[in-house]
Amino acid sequence: MSPILVGPLAVAGLSTVLAFLIAILDKFLNNYGQLKISINGGKKELVVKGGSPLLGTLAAEGIFVPSACGGRGTCGACKCKVLTDVGPHLPTEMPYMSPKDIEGNVRLACQVKVRKDLEIELPEELFSIKKLKTRVERIKDLTYDIKEVLLSLEGQTIEFEAGQYVQLVVPPYGDIPESAQRAYSMSSRPSDSAHVELLVRLVPGGIATTWVHKFLKEGDSVEIVGPFGEFRIHDTTASMICVAGGSGMAPFKSILNHMKETGAFPEKEIWYFFGARTTKDMFYLDELSALAKAWPRFHFVAALSEPKPEENWKGDVGLITDVLDRYLQGKIDKKKGLEGYLCGSPGMINACINVMKKNGMTEDKIYFDKFA
Amino acid sequence: MNAPNVGILSLFIASILTSNILLANFLGTCSFISISKDFKSSMGLGIAVTMVIGICSAVCWVVLYYIIVPLGIEYLSFIIFIIVIAGVVQMLEMIIDRFSPSLYMALGIFLPLITVNCAVLGVILFMQIRYYNFIQAVVFGFGSGAGWWLSIMLLASIRRKLDNNNAIPAGLKGTGITLITIGFMAMAFIGFSGMIAIQ
Numbered sequence: 001m002s003p004i005l006v007g008p009l010a011v012a013g014l015s016t017v018l019a020f021l022i023a024i025l026d027k028f029l030n031n032y033g034q035l036k037i038s039i040n041g042g043k044k045e046l047v048v049k050g051g052s053p054l055l056g057t058l059a060a061e062g063i064f065v066p067s068a069c070g071g072r073g074t075c076g077a078c079k080c081k082v083l084t085d086v087g088p089h090l091p092t093e094m095p096y097m098s099p100k101d102i103e104g105n106v107r108l109a110c111q112v113k114v115r116k117d118l119e120i121e122l123p124e125e126l127f128s129i130k131k132l133k134t135r136v137e138r139i140k141d142l143t144y145d146i147k148e149v150l151l152s153l154e155g156q157t158i159e160f161e162a163g164q165y166v167q168l169v170v171p172p173y174g175d176i177p178e179s180a181q182r183a184y185s186m187s188s189r190p191s192d193s194a195h196v197e198l199l200v201r202l203v204p205g206g207i208a209t210t211w212v213h214k215f216l217k218e219g220d221s222v223e224i225v226g227p228f229g230e231f232r233i234h235d236t237t238a239s240m241i242c243v244a245g246g247s248g249m250a251p252f253k254s255i256l257n258h259m260k261e262t263g264a265f266p267e268k269e270i271w272y273f274f275g276a277r278t279t280k281d282m283f284y285l286d287e288l289s290a291l292a293k294a295w296p297r298f299h300f301v302a303a304l305s306e307p308k309p310e311e312n313w314k315g316d317v318g319l320i321t322d323v324l325d326r327y328l329q330g331k332i333d334k335k336k337g338l339e340g341y342l343c344g345s346p347g348m349i350n351a352c353i354n355v356m357k358k359n360g361m362t363e364d365k366i367y368f369d370k371f372a
Numbered sequence: 373m374n375a376p377n378v379g380i381l382s383l384f385i386a387s388i389l390t391s392n393i394l395l396a397n398f399l400g401t402c403s404f405i406s407i408s409k410d411f412k413s414s415m416g417l418g419i420a421v422t423m424v425i426g427i428c429s430a431v432c433w434v435v436l437y438y439i440i441v442p443l444g445i446e447y448l449s450f451i452i453f454i455i456v457i458a459g460v461v462q463m464l465e466m467i468i469d470r471f472s473p474s475l476y477m478a479l480g481i482f483l484p485l486i487t488v489n490c491a492v493l494g495v496i497l498f499m500q501i502r503y504y505n506f507i508q509a510v511v512f513g514f515g516s517g518a519g520w521w522l523s524i525m526l527l528a529s530i531r532r533k534l535d536n537n538n539a540i541p542a543g544l545k546g547t548g549i550t551l552i553t554i555g556f557m558a559m560a561f562i563g564f565s566g567m568i569a570i571q
Contacts, residue, residue: 007445011452014439018459025463029470087473115473 036117039063044127048114054080055109064129064225065122071110078109081121086112128159129226134196136220142283145202146247147213148187150195151222157193158227160186162258163251165369166196166226170208173215182208185343185369186227187250189257196224201247231343231369233259238337238365239269243324243352248344249274249284251369255341256288260295270298271332275320275348278304279311301327321351328359340366375505378570383508386568387515393491394523395554395561400491403482404524405550414528416478417486420464422517424486425495428453428460429513432496433506453496454487461487491520502570512570526557 032050037057039046046061055071055078058064065078076096082105089097093108134151142148158166167181188197200212216222231251233240242252252272259265276282285302292300303323307313316323332338340356342349349368356366378386393399400421407417432453440449465483469476476483486492495516499509530553534540540549 003444006443007448010439010443010445011448011455014435014452015455015459018455022459022462022466025466029466087477090477 032115035114037114038117038119040121040124041119050114050116052114053110054082054107054112054114054118054120057114058109062130063122063126064131065109065126066228073108073111076108079106080109081105082107082112083119083121084116086115086118125227129228130156130158131223131225132156132158132196134222134224136216136218136222137195139216139218142199143281145213146283147200147202149198149200149212149216150188151198151224153194153196155194158196159193160190160227161232162190162254163232163369164227164229165231165251166198166224167228168198168208168212169223169225170211173211176207176211180207181225182206183228184208185229185231185250185254187253189254189261191258191261197250199247199250199253229369231341231367233265233268233341234339234367235265236337236339237265237267238339239271239332239334240339240341241271241273241324241328241332241356241361242341243273243275243320243344243348244342245275245320245344245348246281248342248348248369251343252341253284256291256298260291260298267336268297269333269336271301271327272299273301273303273320273324273327275303275305275323277306278308279313320348321355324352325355325359328355328361334360338365340368342366342368375503375508376570378508380507380511382568383570384511384515386570387512388519388522389561390564390566390568391516391570392519392523392561392564393495393516394520395558396565397494398558399494400489400520401554403485403489404520404527405547405554407482408524408527408531408550411528411532413478413482414524416475417482418521418524419475420468420479420483421486421489421491422514422521424457424461424464424489425492425517425520426510426514427464428457428492429496429499429509430506431460432456433499433504433509436500449500450493453493457492457496458487491516523557527554530557 030051034047035050037046037048038044046058048057048061053071055065065080071078073092079096079101086107089102089107090111093111096108097106132153133156134153136149137152138148138150140148140150163185165183165185168184170176170180170182172179184198184200186196187199188195200209202213203209233255242255244252256270256272259268259270272288274288282302282304288300288302292298301316301323303316303318303320304311304313305317305319307317318326338361340352340361342352353363353366353368357363387393391397394401394404403417407413435452435456436449440446440452461484465476468479468483495513499512504512527550531550534549534553544552
């Protein structure tokens with residue numbers, strides 16, 4: 001054999017033997033057998049294969065702990081309580097832990113390896129989070145820049161509360177090389193568990209909105225993950241003051257339809273303020289007016305900030321904050337107390353919070369979903 | 373070349389004291405300085421380095437005299453030794469992770485970094501140029517590891533005392549006073565030199 005080949009072959013051979021040994025060792029050492037994970041005091045029991053991080057182990061069992069970085073330990077989103085002693089916090093976890101977290105055994109699910117039977121605590125709502133493969137059933141233009149996208153779950157179902165959102169998985173397309181996820185509120189009713197409807201407004205340069213508006217076609221398959229979110233109707237008798245602009249309509253469409261359909265929270269009076277610039281930006285007007293006529297406790301206020309004379313607009317005129325201010329000062333009965341529900345751009349939400357506070361509403365009773 | 377005529381016991385003591393890998397040969401100083409600020413981690417790293425050097429000298433001796441020398445590829449010995457060290461450290465890491473997670477966590481990033489600890493490669497190269505036989509190689513390996521372990525424990529103890537000393541000028545605190553301390557320690561160890569010939 002040529003002497004020039006002997007060296008490289010020997011090095012390659014030696015490396016192969018070492019790699020082989022490491023692989024065998026890994027197979028034996030990393031074999032923890034069948035382990036049990038008990039969630040929330042035994043409410044859910046999982047039998048899993050040990051040796052991997054908790055985050056991936058749970059995802060394989062269909063429990064999706066939120067994670068933005070995909071398990072690299074850089075986002076700190078996958079916090080969960082681990083009641084079993086799994087050793088002290090790792091240096092990789094420390095940047096995301098407050099002293100209270102450390103005392104309460106809060107860990108990052110992506111950094112904790114499953115090596116023994118574990119007892120953990122997770123928020124209840126995580127159990128219903130699923131990754132769903134859907135098909136686009138219908139895309140409808142609501143305005144020149146807002147589309148209503150109806151996704152069919154094709155036999156799967158989703159359980160959610162009116163007001164929650166899903167993450168839309170945007171595949172790589174055009175010049176966008178990487179898959180991305182963006183949150184959209186569901187505008188469909190919770191009772192229709194076979195469909196998810198989203199309202200998507202075109203944001204110039206937006207990755208997901210451009211994809212939905214320019215690339216997505218009826219019949220395409222789309223993945224969604226959800227439901228997530230804390231935006232929901234609060235169980236009190238206080239009147240709801242809902243304010244939305246643009247595609248901020250989505251959670252309210254779901255909330256209103258749900259309340260009308262089920263008669264939930266019968267004591268609640270509902271005021272819904274929807275603001276737009278011109279009639280071009282206005283949608284669902286007939287549906288909502290009809291709903292207001294048929295449903296005495298629901299009051300719909302549509303306002304245009306810049307109506308043109310030829311549009312013949314008969315509703316309220318002015319910025320939605322000014323209109324809200326007028327109604328709060330005169331027309332709305334405050335006896336049962338008021339709760340604010342806001343959905344739209346951060347600017348609109350902050351302005352509305354100021355108006356509401358000025359009219360005696362307290363900040364802890366104002367709930368919002370900011371489109372950031 | 374024949375193996376040098378050195379007794380096992382004197383070789384072991386020599387590698388710990390008179391030819392201390394750290395304080396007489398100045399190998400493996402980076403983790404020596406950074407880890408010695410914590411007594412417990414020093415203990416863990418000392419054990420790990422001793423294990424790695426001991427096991428690696430045995431494995432590398434076999435590789436040297438059964439693969440490298442027969443094939444005549446001495447010019448590749450550095451690369452081959454480094455590959456073997458990396459493999460052994462990887463396996464040791466997996467074993468520690470399995471059987472002592474707390475030690476694994478205490479060592480953290482320094483465990484994989486043993487791969488590039490020059491004390492390990494240094495011991496193996498000494499073993500090569502001094503023509504040790506297998507027993508001598510293993511004893512020299514474990515002895516050098518124990519010497520490294522002894523040195524880091526000494527330094528960690530001294531640093532623990534130094535931490536409670538308020539008389540150190542601000543500019544010397546930390547690495548500065550540590551380097552001076554290591555210098556004094558090295559001088560003390562140099563005092564042993566020449567007492568036992570090991571080559």
